[in-house]
Amino acid sequence: MIKEIEAVTGPIAQPDEKAALQAVQRLNSLTKPPGSLGQLEALAVRLAGISGTEQPVYAKRTVVVMAGDHGVCCEGVSAFPQEVTMQMADNFLSGGAAVNVLARQAGAEVKFVDIGMIGDIDHPELINRKVKRGTDNMAAGPAMSREEALSAVLAGVRVAQEAVAGGTEILVTGEMGIGNTTASAAILCALEGLSPEMAVGRGTGIDNERLLHKIAVVQRALDVNWPDPADPLDVLSKVGGLEIAALTGLILGAAASRTPVVLDGFISGAAALVAKAVAPESTAFMIASHVSGEQGHRLLLKRLGLEPLLDLGLRLGEGTGGVLCLHLIDSISRVMSEMATFESAGVSGADKL
Template identity: 60%
Template sequence: MDEPLLRRENLLAAIKAIPSFDEAAAARARLHSDRLTKPPGSLGKLEEMAAQLAGMTGELWPDLSRRAVVVMAGDHGVCEEGISAFPQGVTLQMVLNFLNGGAAVNVLARAAGAEVVCVDVGVASPLAHAGLVSRKAVWGTANMTKGPAMSLAETLSALLTGVETAHELANKGVALFATGEMGIGNTTASAAIVSALTGLSPEDTVGRGTGISDEGLLRKRTVVEKALEVNSPDRNDPLDVLSKVGGAEIAGLTGVIIGAASRRCPIVIDGYISTAAALVAARLAPACMPYMIGSHVSQEHGHPALLRELGLSPLLTLDMRLGEGTGAVLCFHLLDAALALMGQMATFDSAGVSGGKE
């Protein structure tokens, strides 16, 4: 069996391993929530989160104390087209910042008791650090305005790196995941993916990314339009889309989502780039969708429409657009709160409080 075919078989095995959402466990969680000393539904999304977590894990009070933010890193050849306010070398510099604990996601992860796992799946420069997970599938993608960003073999390699990373962490006891990324140029690739898979025009999917000017925004839209025209990605083939106009770190995150779902682990989806990866994961493996939790609404232009496409209801609106996993890791606190309420609040019976009337 040739290598791409073997990798595809390994991906299909991970997809087939995703368990069904446990509706009975979710129902038990809702019933317990209704018995707590409060009007039914009065804690809103916190109650629904608790039920969703029960359905994902099959447990009423799952232990999610071991958690990780998986930051996939990769470079993009499309940066040659001048679509970012920052040079491509910032990808490497920021990966080192993550590894040294100095980035925003590191600070927020420490506050949430989460580990930051940084994976080099496609950085264009050599990288060496004791804390780095080095799984380079490609040395930066090709310029997608001139042809496919990656080969199918490279795409599958990056995807399986994500699956394997999730499995390795789950084997170590990690029970809750958040998606993070680093890659100058990756909002351009994400916009191209979203346009290719949904039919939305680049005008609806392309945003300002790192903060480009009006002129830069128009150029970025033109670049996405050209990439779609040159590559003609097949809307009905997510792997074709991912390889032609995607990125290694986006493919890696797609794999993390599938891998986490296959181990019944909740995965909190960060901003625009992470949600583009979630869209690819959902198209490849619809069974992983119940394991996704939308974290926040990014300021990136196309994010609200993308969330609607996936049916994700984000928990936060904080006008953020940093990426890295920052919005996702903030939501760990809300998940902790939902589970604490389930496990620690008194019921009407235990507290001797009269329940409400039907």
């Protein structure tokens, strides 16, 4: 692995077992049957281990939306034209996208990063880390060079580091890029040896005819490029996307700083799969917010070993599912800090549960 990435992944440590055990003990002391809050209890234990404290509270939360264009769009794999990426960028920056609305409700800040859009935007809130003006058509050759993929990963690491240095206590992954479900499916196929028929979904809502075409395009990209599953940077450069590479870096940067990172949907999951291939220990810092309506997402989460908290049929991306998950995190955090214990409430029978 490249030395720059090794410098990031080297500090990734295991979760704090003592804090996780204290969270278990706290949960079992509360006025309820053990385990009766289901996945929320497992979430509380994981968050305690990640944050190193029995009752973590996440006052400052940040959604990072990475944006990039995809050359494979010229193959007609999406229901929307490529220029929608740029048009939506203006929408994000003006606060009008779905993730902006949901983030305001959840008390989260949205940071929008241009990592690889074809055009340029002049906006005071834009974080410009452009590596390349869109990827090349992966169905005809590599999506980008190895150096460009590495630059995008390291840009994502820096965004995570800057957010944490600014007080962010929990990160949510988001993305924007027409064509990125095609790249994500190709990554899943390349890393896990799956057929495109298993990994490719409808993305923005394509019909059956275009779905078959999209499957064929992903197969062609794999045949043309032969991405090496033992080399995650090779996979990223040949069949990935700039925003996926940057999200990979964001996840690795979060793990290195012991900051929980809430994964959104299929594209974020593809980035997480690359992060796992780079640093398997990074999965301990990932929270799977939901399983999306995209066909390969459930398979992807299984490969990550993560259990999604929500199943709402979402397939919008942007970080929307991740932001919705913040409400569940707030809920279990309040349970841990505000709920009475058997002892404090004077309730008997805890020893019989």
